[in-house]
Amino acid sequence: MKLIPSKPTVICAGMLLSVSVMNVYAAERHIALALEHAQTTAKSGDVKTIANHADAAKGHIKVIDEHLKAGVTSLDAAIAHAKQGHSDLAKKSAEEAVLHLNAAQ
Numbered sequence: 001m002k003l004i005p006s007k008p009t010v011i012c013a014g015m016l017l018s019v020s021v022m023n024v025y026a027a028e029r030h031i032a033l034a035l036e037h038a039q040t041t042a043k044s045g046d047v048k049t050i051a052n053h054a055d056a057a058k059g060h061i062k063v064i065d066e067h068l069k070a071g072v073t074s075l076d077a078a079i080a081h082a083k084q085g086h087s088d089l090a091k092k093s094a095e096e097a098v099l100h101l102n103a104a105q
Contacts, residue, residue, distance in 0.1 A: 031105070034060035064104050071100035 037057035044050050074097035081090035 030060040030063050033057075034064070067100045067104035071097045071104060074100060 034057045037053040037060070041050050041053040041057065044053065074093050078090045078093035078097060081087075081093055
């Protein structure tokens with residue numbers, strides 16, 4: 001007997017994959033934008049430009065930082081679940097950590 005995934009399963013898998021790709025792209029965009037704003041800040045002699053671009057860079061860095069913190073929280077949960085012998089919950093927490101760490105790249 002061949003196992004053929006149902007149409008809803010295939011659609012859900014496709015949606016999850018596209019969300020993962022968008023998260024990674026968005027994270028790369030945050031790093032690139034933070035760097036771009038920081039470089040503009042470093043090159044500028046105008047105080048208004050410096051303040052605006054430095055603030056914009058900080059905003060992108062905060063998004064990255066939030067994903068790193070969430071990744072640590074998910075890994076802590078994975079460790080706690082593993083120590084209690086809950087492999088399914090530990091695995092789910094580790095998967096969440098992977099998503100957050102990919103988003104922080």
